[in-house]
Amino acid sequence: MLDDFLFRAALxxxxxxxxxxxxxxxxxxxxxxYFGDATxxxxxxxxxxxxxxGISVYVGxxxxxxxxxxxxxxxxxxxxxxxxxxxxxxxxxLAFGLVAASFLTEVRVDLSAWLFGDILAVGRSDLVVxxxxxxxxxxxxxxxxxxxxxxxxxxxxAVASGLNPRREGLALTLALALVxxxxxxxxxxLLIAAMLIIPAxxxxxxxxxxxxxxxLASLIxxxxxxxGLAASLRFDTPAGPSIxxxxxxxxxxxxxLPRR
Amino acid sequence: xxxxxxxxxxxxxxxxxxxxDIDFAIDRGEIVTIVGPNGSGKSTLVRALxxxxxxxxxxxxxxxxxxxxxxxxxxxxxxxxxxTVARFLCLPRWIARADISAALAxxxxxxxxxxxxxxxxxxxxxxxLLARALLSRPDILILDEPTQGLDQPGIAAFYRLLxxxxxxxxxxxLLVSHDLHVVMAASDRVICLNGxxxxxxAPRVVSAAPEYRALFGLGTGGALALYQHVHDHDHEHDxxxxxxxxxxxxxxxxxxxPHPPPHPPSDEPPHAG
Numbered sequence: 189m190l191d192d193f194l195f196r197a198a199l200x201x202x203x204x205x206x207x208x209x210x211x212x213x214x215x216x217x218x219x220x221x222y223f224g225d226a227t228x229x230x231x232x233x234x235x236x237x238x239x240x241x242g243i244s245v246y247v248g249x250x251x252x253x254x255x256x257x258x259x260x261x262x263x264x265x266x267x268x269x270x271x272x273x274x275x276x277x278x279x280x281x282l283a284f285g286l287v288a289a290s291f292l293t294e295v296r297v298d299l300s301a302w303l304f305g306d307i308l309a310v311g312r313s314d315l316v317v318x319x320x321x322x323x324x325x326x327x328x329x330x331x332x333x334x335x336x337x338x339x340x341x342x343x344x345x346a347v348a349s350g351l352n353p354r355r356e357g358l359a360l361t362l363a364l365a366l367v368x369x370x371x372x373x374x375x376x377x378l379l380i381a382a383m384l385i386i387p388a389x390x391x392x393x394x395x396x397x398x399x400x401x402x403x404l405a406s407l408i409x410x411x412x413x414x415x416g417l418a419a420s421l422r423f424d425t426p427a428g429p430s431i432x433x434x435x436x437x438x439x440x441x442x443x444x445l446p447r448r
Numbered sequence: 449x450x451x452x453x454x455x456x457x458x459x460x461x462x463x464x465x466x467x468x469d470i471d472f473a474i475d476r477g478e479i480v481t482i483v484g485p486n487g488s489g490k491s492t493l494v495r496a497l498x499x500x501x502x503x504x505x506x507x508x509x510x511x512x513x514x515x516x517x518x519x520x521x522x523x524x525x526x527x528x529x530x531x532t533v534a535r536f537l538c539l540p541r542w543i544a545r546a547d548i549s550a551a552l553a554x555x556x557x558x559x560x561x562x563x564x565x566x567x568x569x570x571x572x573x574x575x576x577l578l579a580r581a582l583l584s585r586p587d588i589l590i591l592d593e594p595t596q597g598l599d600q601p602g603i604a605a606f607y608r609l610l611x612x613x614x615x616x617x618x619x620x621x622l623l624v625s626h627d628l629h630v631v632m633a634a635s636d637r638v639i640c641l642n643g644x645x646x647x648x649x650a651p652r653v654v655s656a657a658p659e660y661r662a663l664f665g666l667g668t669g670g671a672l673a674l675y676q677h678v679h680d681h682d683h684e685h686d687x688x689x690x691x692x693x694x695x696x697x698x699x700x701x702x703x704x705x706p707h708p709p710p711h712p713p714s715d716e717p718p719h720a721g
Contacts (some may be wrong), residue, residue, distance in 0.1 A: 217529045338540040341525055348498050348518035349540050349584065395530045396564070 193308055194417065200310045200318045201413030201431065204374055205387070207322035207367050209406025210329050212388035213398065214360055217340050221385050222271065223260065224364060226278035228380040230256035231368050232285030235302050239292050246317060246369045253365035256281060261361075282377075305376030305428035307417070314373055321370035325363045332359045337398055375428040382432045383409060390439040408438050449511050450475055451588050451620055452497050456506035459489070459496050466492045468644050470506070474588065479614060479621040481631045481651075483675065484641035490624045491521060491592055493641060497622070498590060514588070517581025517619070519574065521592040525565055533568070534561040537580050551579040555609070570597060582613065588620040589613070596626065604671040607632040611671070633673035640677055651675045 215224050231249045238248030256277060263273045289299055301309070310318070329336070339346040339353040346353045371380045387409035388401065395401035415438075416431030423430075453473040459466045467489045474480050484490045495501045497508055498518060525531060537548050545561075552558050557575040560568070568576060574594060581589055589610070595603045611634040614621050625631055631638055631651050640646040651673035 217526055219526070219528075334538075334540045334542070340529065341531070341536070341539060342520075342523055344495075344498075344500055344520055345518060345523070345580075346540070347500055348516045348590070350515075351540060389528075392528055392530065397530055397532060397535050401530055 193310075194421065196310050196312070196315055197307045197427065198414060198417055200315050200374055201307060201417065202410045203315070203319040203322045204367075204371050204383070205406050205409030205413060207325035207363075208371070208383050208409050209387060209391075209404075210402035211325060211360075211363050211367055212384035212405050212409075213391070213402040214329075214336065214340065215364075215381075215384045216388040216392070217398075218360075220360075220364075221381060222274045222278065223257075224381040224384050226260060226274045226281065227253045227256055227361075227364050228368050228372075228377050229278045229285070230281035231372050231377045231380075232299075232302060233281050233288060234285070234369075235372070236285050236288035236292065240288065246321075249369040249372060250365050252281075253368050254362065257361040257365065261357075301376075302372060303376050303378050304426060305372065305374050305379065307374045307427045307431070308420075310373060318370045318374070321366050325366050328359060328363050328366075332356055336360065375431060379428055379432045382435065383412075386432065386435040386439050387412065390435070390442045393442050393445065408442075409435065412438055450509070451511050451514060452508065452622075454497060454506060454508045457493075457496060457503055457508060458505040459492050459501050460504040461492075465504075465643065467496065470645060472497070472639075472645075474620050474622055476587065476620055477614065477618060478637070479611070479623070479632065479635045481623045481625050481635040481638045481675075482641055483625050483628050483631065483638060484646075485628070488642040490641055494590055494592055494622060494624055511587070515584055515586045517584050517586030517589045519577045519581050519589070519591040519594055521596070521624075523573070523577065527566055531565045532561065533563050533565060533576055536565055536576065537583055539580075541584070543583050547583060548579075551583050552576070554582065554613075555579045582617070586617065586619050588622060589617075590622045592624045593626050594623070600672075607634065607671040610634070628677070629674055630672050631675045633671055635673070635675075638675045640675075640679075647677055647679050649676070649678065 215221060230252050234249035234252030235245055237243075237252065238245045241248075260270075260273055260277055263277075268276075286299070335346070335351050336356045336359065338349060338351060339356040343353040346356070367384070368377075368380055371383060375383050388405040390408050391401045391404035395404055412435035413431050416434035417427060419425060419434060420427040420430040450473040455471055457470040457472070458468050470493060472493070482490050482493060492501055496503055498516060499508065499510075525536075533552070534545070534548050537543055537551065543551075548561060549558070552560055552575075555575040555578045557572050557579070560572065560576065565573070565576075578589075578591070578594070581591075591610075595606055598606060610621055610623070610632065613619070614634070623632060623635070628640070633651060635651050637648060638651050639648050
């Protein structure tokens, strides 16, 4: 079955949603949507640098995404608002990434594959990377869950309880960089944030607790992957955008449910 | 060793001294009330003592392993986060269901376990915050203006609850109050703050006096007491800590010390504190 490209695609997509569900919930709770965007856009620069220096694409993406997150955190503390800082950095990273990629004449970089993803080209080794990455993120979030949730509810209550909200935020940043690195092949840099936010936002209406919302977000994400792949096959549409479109449809459907 | 102590503590906000040279210590079992006018740095002081403020000078020392039960003045929980009262109480430590129910009952909001946090009234949320603080088995309870919005019998009942909790838990209580004159009778010390410590002392317990009865009515059960300010310095010559020179003191009590007690709170202009 692993020989079938469609099965590999579905398996990779579902694996990814294991991580994007809970992580996306935190992105929504902590209002980090734009932060996720900036990290994802920075990945393009990571891809270009990886090809330039001949290192693993995953390593390049994680390094640049982490660098981006740390830059954002330090700039935001110096009189710039978070919004403006992210606005500057997200687009700069994308622009520099595209410029850097254009210098790579020797290696032909198929930019559209990185911008929009190519889930149908996922190979066995990619599958291993996606699942390992997703499980690592899941393990990190599970380990820090209570502390992260406390810091999300209130930094002040967290400090009074002897926790360090800054360190918990760093764990989340690391998780985000990991997810971006493994998701870029599946939905592409431009749509990674959508896979984080849309399923989690859709899950909010149905959930009564944080754990339920995280699990529902994963479930909705997985449904979107399967529905998107099916639609892509049937209508011959690009797979990454079809998956995000399916997630958006699920969001709309849930939003239209009658009030309980 | 003190539970929390501060020496020479100064805090700046945007280059302005909010707190200057504060020396403070609180010990196990003590009840300390901090009073002061608006903008006098009461909240900043408790936040600095917890470790929530960047200190410009001086230091704050916590007893090793100190457990703080903090009830902030306000807390906004993002509506995107679905959270029931019971789940909220299980942060950051998981708590047995029976203990949750007991803590909620103790703070007067029994049966709210399954209610979403967003559906609570301000008063209920305050009680839930207190319940959460209790569940952490605190060495010290720190409450920032917990009686805001309560009427006088409500305040008295809340103070009785705090005093009972102090005995049950053996913890210290650090309380910020916006009322300059009527304080919790069980306070061991009252600290009057206005950027610096203006005066400090025990409240006058006058619950037996007939004038007091007349003022506070019956049923407050001796939970309230008056605090007599004895300021040993004159603010008109005291420039440089943020006072408006035209109005050397923004709080309503006059400075011909000592006050003639009792001082009815109802006579006060709308709160300056």
